[in-house]
Ligand code: IDP
């Protein structure tokens with residue numbers, strides 16, 4: 001069984017969406033392996049979003065992701081990385097379909113409430129960094 005890393009971002013956590021998001025993953029058929037509330041350091045956040053370092057929104061993104069606690073999770077299931085991304089929806093909530101988490105709970109790309117790993121390799125890295 002594949003594992004993926006998922007994180008409710010500070011906006012989702014502050015809005016009290018953790019329970020509903022966990023329920024969506026459970027309803028889809030994923031198994032929760034681990035979950036914890038984490039306050040990211042700036043160093044961890046800059047590493048996590050390192051692939052976006054050249055983007056104009058990078059500083060804003062790092063400031064946002066460290067602005068409050070996140071809820072980090074490991075989910076297990078068939079093709080977990082791909083299926084979790086499908087459940088999460090498009091990066092920009094304006095383009096995310098209804099029925100996806102971002103489609104139903106978010107409006108703005110800068111506060112799109114949830115992260116999901118984009119590859120099996122990144123999932124392994126992110127799980128290590130958050131759950132070591
Ligand atoms: P993903 O979260 O769907 O994998 P990525 O391209 O990895 O999307 O981008 C990481 C995060 O950066 C997004 O979830 C979003 O919060 C933020 N982001 C992406 N594009 C923009 C933008 O144009 N403005 C502000 N934030 C953005």
Ligand code: MG
Nearest residue numbers: 115116117118
């Ligand atoms: Mg990404």
